[in-house]
Amino acid sequence: MTTTNPFGTVPEGAPGKATPFTLHIPDEELSHFHQLLQLSKIAPPTYENLKGGKHDLGVHRDWIVTAKDAWLNSFNWREHEALINSFPNFKIPIADEQCGTLDIHFIGLFSQRKDATPVIFMHGWPGSFGEFLPMLGLLVDKYTPETPPYHVIVPSLPGHVLSGGPPTDRDFSSNDAARYMNSLMVQLGFGKRGYVAQGGDVGYFLARIMSATFRSARRRMSQVNFLLLSGPEAITSTEGLTEDDILLLEGEKTWRTTGFGYALVQGTKPATIGLALSSSPLVILPWVAEKFIDESDEPLPLDVVLRMASLYWFTESFPRGIDPYRSLMRVGGLTFAPQKPLGYSHFRREVCFLLNAWEFKYPGLKWRRDHDKGGHFAALEQPELFLADVEEFVLDVVGPL
Numbered sequence: 001m002t003t004t005n006p007f008g009t010v011p012e013g014a015p016g017k018a019t020p021f022t023l024h025i026p027d028e029e030l031s032h033f034h035q036l037l038q039l040s041k042i043a044p045p046t047y048e049n050l051k052g053g054k055h056d057l058g059v060h061r062d063w064i065v066t067a068k069d070a071w072l073n074s075f076n077w078r079e080h081e082a083l084i085n086s087f088p089n090f091k092i093p094i095a096d097e098q099c100g101t102l103d104i105h106f107i108g109l110f111s112q113r114k115d116a117t118p119v120i121f122m123h124g125w126p127g128s129f130g131e132f133l134p135m136l137g138l139l140v141d142k143y144t145p146e147t148p149p150y151h152v153i154v155p156s157l158p159g160h161v162l163s164g165g166p167p168t169d170r171d172f173s174s175n176d177a178a179r180y181m182n183s184l185m186v187q188l189g190f191g192k193r194g195y196v197a198q199g200g201d202v203g204y205f206l207a208r209i210m211s212a213t214f215r216s217a218r219r220r221m222s223q224v225n226f227l228l229l230s231g232p233e234a235i236t237s238t239e240g241l242t243e244d245d246i247l248l249l250e251g252e253k254t255w256r257t258t259g260f261g262y263a264l265v266q267g268t269k270p271a272t273i274g275l276a277l278s279s280s281p282l283v284i285l286p287w288v289a290e291k292f293i294d295e296s297d298e299p300l301p302l303d304v305v306l307r308m309a310s311l312y313w314f315t316e317s318f319p320r321g322i323d324p325y326r327s328l329m330r331v332g333g334l335t336f337a338p339q340k341p342l343g344y345s346h347f348r349r350e351v352c353f354l355l356n357a358w359e360f361k362y363p364g365l366k367w368r369r370d371h372d373k374g375g376h377f378a379a380l381e382q383p384e385l386f387l388a389d390v391e392e393f394v395l396d397v398v399g400p401l
Helices: 027-039 047-053 061-073 077-085 129-142 174-190 202-213 243-258 261-268 270-277 281-294 302-314 356-361 383-398
Strands: 089-094 102-109 117-122 150-155 196-199 222-224 342-347 365-371
Touching: 027 061, 027 281, 027 302, 047 061, 061 281, 061 302, 077 129, 077 302, 089 174, 102 129, 102 174, 117 174, 117 202, 117 383, 129 150, 129 302, 129 383, 150 174, 174 202, 196 202, 196 383, 202 222, 222 383, 261 270, 261 281, 270 281, 281 302, 342 383, 356 365, 365 383
Parallel strands: 117 150, 117 196, 196 222, 222 342, 342 365
Antiparallel strands: 089 102, 102 150
16 A cells, blocks of 8 residues: 555555554544643642652642643644644554454554565554654655665564554453564565564563564564573672662662652553543643653753653553553563574663663673763654664664564
8 A cells, every 4th residue: 555655655565454544633522632631630739749840759730730831821732733744654454363453553554675674663652663763754855766775674672652452351461462463564564584673662562572573573683772681580689780780779769769659550550540640631741740850861841741642642642552551561571582682772761771781691692882962862862863873773683584
């Protein structure tokens, strides 16, 4: 299927039926959103939400006051909608024997080159495909449809924003989500040739599962910007570490103590938090914004944070998209396929990372870059560095298909 966008031609022979998709939130939904936001009260001042103008006990009240005003009076959803629609969007039905058929959304920049390497970019939480919009803009500016050395696939993960699911009659795990993502690449015609899986946060776990499980992923390799050592991989000794390493570990320990509460709630009481945060856009905003505030190296533009929260609100996807937190910790001991090269980009403020001294735990690690800036949302914060890393990895390690 082809869109009017010159990058929107799906390669010939793809077995799946991808249909062009245009995002449009109806006017009545926008009106309802503004009514709810206008009527929503901001909590009274407290010691915790006023503390020194900082966010160390959660989102500062003044930030919410400013954000609510901007969301009501200056934020233009239609402009963000137009940006999203400027890229080729698709939906494709993906059938699965265990969980049924889900409509999966993705943005696809397809190359006309026969030797192009397929790369799937998988987002995390509270992100979405929107994390990769700056990178997609760089690619469109850099290449013509005839020249990209890769096919770029940026999906909404199952249950997230514009994708369907998860099913309501059974549990849904990260293994299930990874199976849908692999099937997406197979249905786009990349099963026999193989593909590169790139991911951070939740996307990292899916890339890890795909690397170790599926033949189509196993034929290529993975590049991630997030790494965990847990289960049998865990290391507790600080022997041989530098002072900088120890400082990084202290920062991670602080995050696990003070910044991990959201994951425990979402992983243990997803029904409760899902129902609560679906009641008002002003309720979902601080829960989502806290991560963008705390885990970014430099403050993101308010408009970007509001776009991410708006995508969650308009698609009613918050309660549908937190299922990974019940299963992510169960894949901690799953390794990448050791025979397949792994690439790793470390951005300074990423909360989960791999120290150089611990690389022996990943024998497949063939490529690494360390950056002195950037955080958890690397593709959103530092799109030039992020894209350069992926391109270099594909060129240096993957090579031509």
